[in-house]
Amino acid sequence: MSDKDNLVRFGISMPQSLIEQFDRLISLQGYDNRSEAIRDLARKALLTSSSMQPTEMVAGTIVMVYDHDSRDLPITLMDLQHDYHHAIISTMHIHLNHQQCLEILVVRGEVQKLRELQQRIQVLKGVAYAELSVTHVDEHSQSHGHSHHHGHHHSHVKAETD
Template sequence: MSDKEALVRFGISMPQSLLDQYDRLIALQGYDNRSEAIRDLARKALLASSAMQPDETVAGTIVMVYDHHVSDLPITLMELQHDYHHEIISTMHIHLNHQQCLEILVVRGKVHQLRELQQRIQVLKGVGYAELSVTHVDEHHHEQH
């Protein structure tokens, strides 16, 4: 929001019990008022990959947890990452325990390509979790491929 952009007031109706829960949550998160918390909710909703146009260029992360003992899964994941090397900027690999690994892919590219990569990871046997989180819409980036 630019400094010159006018704020618009509007009313929201919700059950008292939901409002009480929300007030407790935003107080724990350090918000001084409901307005800023609701603005952040709106921003987060707009950054949901499902709300974006498939050809928008974005940056974000794909977080996955998987069992590295599942036959050939680490090799399959590595090959898949090589297939998307233009979209993957960086990776971090963490050993959670003897079986499970947490891997974070920092990604940048078209929403549809990043969704496709996340979905291809999610369906692999041994992957327990894979989520795409978009953190930035790059309105000025032009693909160089």
């Protein structure tokens, strides 16, 4: 929250059992009070890609889990990533076990293009999971009508899970 924002007080009504569960959760997460926890929930809700304008410039991640042994899937994923090379800043590939891989794409661009990439990954046979998470809205780029492109970096890290 910036210094120029004024705090506005408002009341919330919810069932007793829900507030008790919420209080336990925020206590476990280390919050001192409900207000900061609710502010974080509001910020998170505002960063859901489905609530954004299609042309908003954002940064975030696409996390996927897939079957490495699935026929031609690794090559198809690589080709797809090359098709979207302008939006992918970095990748991390982790071997979870003999068959499954976890791959994280750090992405930046228009939210509609990033959603399109995530959906094209999700529907591939052998992909168990693919999710776009938006972590930053680039208001500077949007307001000036252009985006800043940074270097493209791939890093491959092997994690032993046994």
